[in-house]
Amino acid sequence: MIKIKTDRFGELQINESEIIHFPMGIPGIPFDRFIVRDCLDPIKWLIAVDDPDAAMLIVSPFKYFPTYGFELSDEIVSILGAESEEELEVYVALLKYNDGVAANLKSPFVINKNKRIGVQILLEDERYSFKEPIKK
Amino acid sequence: MLVLTRRSGQALRIGDSIIIKILEIDGSQVKLGIDAPKTIPIFREELYERLKESNIEALRVSQELPIQDIVNTVKKPKTELEDKNDKD
Numbered sequence: 001m002i003k004i005k006t007d008r009f010g011e012l013q014i015n016e017s018e019i020i021h022f023p024m025g026i027p028g029i030p031f032d033r034f035i036v037r038d039c040l041d042p043i044k045w046l047i048a049v050d051d052p053d054a055a056m057l058i059v060s061p062f063k064y065f066p067t068y069g070f071e072l073s074d075e076i077v078s079i080l081g082a083e084s085e086e087e088l089e090v091y092v093a094l095l096k097y098n099d100g101v102a103a104n105l106k107s108p109f110v111i112n113k114n115k116r117i118g119v120q121i122l123l124e125d126e127r128y129s130f131k132e133p134i135k136k
Numbered sequence: 137m138l139v140l141t142r143r144s145g146q147a148l149r150i151g152d153s154i155i156i157k158i159l160e161i162d163g164s165q166v167k168l169g170i171d172a173p174k175t176i177p178i179f180r181e182e183l184y185e186r187l188k189e190s191n192i193e194a195l196r197v198s199q200e201l202p203i204q205d206i207v208n209t210v211k212k213p214k215t216e217l218e219d220k221n222d223k224d
Binding site for chain 1: 174175176177179183184186187188189190191192193194195197198199200201202203204205206207208209210
């Protein structure tokens with residue numbers, strides 16, 4: 001168990017078993033160990049273990065964008081050590097859009113929840129943008 | 137910045153494990169082939185910059201977002217149109 005004092009979450013207690021390793025890193029964030037914690041259902045926090053004040057809000061995109069989808073390359077599947085789709089969780093980062101909320105559909109996070117490995121991929125698909133508004 | 141001149145078909149090696157090959161040159165466009173370990177992410181620079189900015193923005197705005205609004209969005213019953221789309 002790791003205990004860390006943070007401004008945002010108070011004293012954060014982290015179990016080794018919940019740490020997700022991002023072997024390819026996350027561009028702009030100089031850490032590779034993260035945890036996912038519930039915020040306000042269905043929204044979650046993605047928190048850097050080595051600096052928990054580096055945290056972003058994430059959500060599973062499929063309820064908000066029912067046609068959203070992508071294929072993973074063989075390389076990414078192998079990094080994730082994924083044997084089936086059921087092992088994988090997909091999240092997108094939440095951003096501000098005017099006075100509402102948008103999601104980064106261009107670069108989703110894919111996490112193997114069993115093996116605790118994550119990647120942030122960048123989709124070539126032109127339909128998806130870095131800031132897609134979520135309709136109220 | 138190190139500057140090297142290469143011809144089509146020639147390559148560069150970075151360290152033991154990265155090879156960048158000049159596959160084709162056509163006017164101002166160059167087609168490159170890259171061999172690198174799979175855990176080394178490779179991006180087009182302009183997309184990498186946008187991704188980085190987007191991630192930094194996500195950290196910055198995380199405490200300002202009206203998340204209750206989107207929680208309400210997802211809890212709202214489906215409209216007839218969405219329901220129809222689901223059945224199609």
